[in-house]
Amino acid sequence: MSPLISAAELSSLLDEPTADQAVPVLLDATTLLPGESLDIEAMFIQGHLPAARRFDIEAFSDPDSTLPHMVPSQGRFARLIAALGVGNDSDVVFYDQSGIVSAARGWWLLGLFGHDRTRVLDGGLPAWRAGGYRLEQGAPLPPRPAHFTPMMRTTRLIGLGDMVELSRDAVAGRADATRLLDARSRGRFEATSPEPRAGLAGGHIPGAASLPFGELLVEGRCFRPVEELRARFEAAGVMQGDRVVTSCGSGLTASVLSLGLAVAGYEAGAMYDGSWTEWAQAPGLERATGSGVAHVGAVS
Secondary structure (H helix, E strand, O other): OEEEEEEEHEEEEEEEEOOOOOOOOEEEOOOOOOOOOHHHHHHHHHHEOOOEOOOOOOOOOOOOOOOOOOOOHHHHHHHHHHHOOOOOOOOOOEOOOOOOHHHHHHHHHHHHHOOOOOOEEEEHHHHHHOOOOOEOOOOOOOOOOOOOOOOHHHEEEEOOOHHHHHHHHHHHHHOOOOOOEOOOOOOHHHHOOOOOOOOOOOOOOOOEEEHHHHEEEOOOEEEEEEEHHHHHHHHHHOOOOOOOEEEEEOOHHHHHHHHHHHHHOOOOOOEEOOOHHHHHHHHOOOEEEEEEEEEEEOOO
């Protein structure tokens, strides 16, 4: 089953669930990217999918980390997701008010903690609105709490130490090296455009390839056809059977690459959750730029 669901498919499922597919829990995972200033809570109240609940990515992050969007503990995740009515047997559909980025992060997190019955609304709320499907307004009714037992897949999460080793292997050109994909814009990747976080150096992890997440999407919202996705991954050096680690600025848009890999029929691979925000601040590490390699330390 594809990790994506169209607005038409979802509308039919909500109206007429089947023996194989129950009515899913709908979760609005919208969050703000750096530089954005929308009131996403007010927007949710003004119009959301029927019976949808808010999945707050900031809450589903490690509150003790100085880095943004780091994976929470298993206990914290289990408590918060169960409070939204999601149990181990629940079907879940994530969506985003503007496109797909935040929904992809929700999909990836649930998969990390062992839940596979999860899909993403392709095109997000704009696709739902364009289809003329029913919306609800106001605060949703409190869900019936569920029980969720996490089964964390540790191989899907990469830390800084592991990433240093993977970077060395990629730079050395080892045939079995893990493919490292960076979802940020090419300007940020090459250090020709500034990072959105003040004081953070530009560039990329040595050995990584650039694949801006937007190249997988049509108008920034819907995924391209499978063959087009495969062509873009192959152009970035990824072939069927390769192990892949995705990264971005803070673990959000990297989720789009991970989801795209799954849509294209590849293994979704792992994610370097600290991403460029951690790497660029780590003392003693190198950063690659469009014109070579420069030494970096902490943020100035």
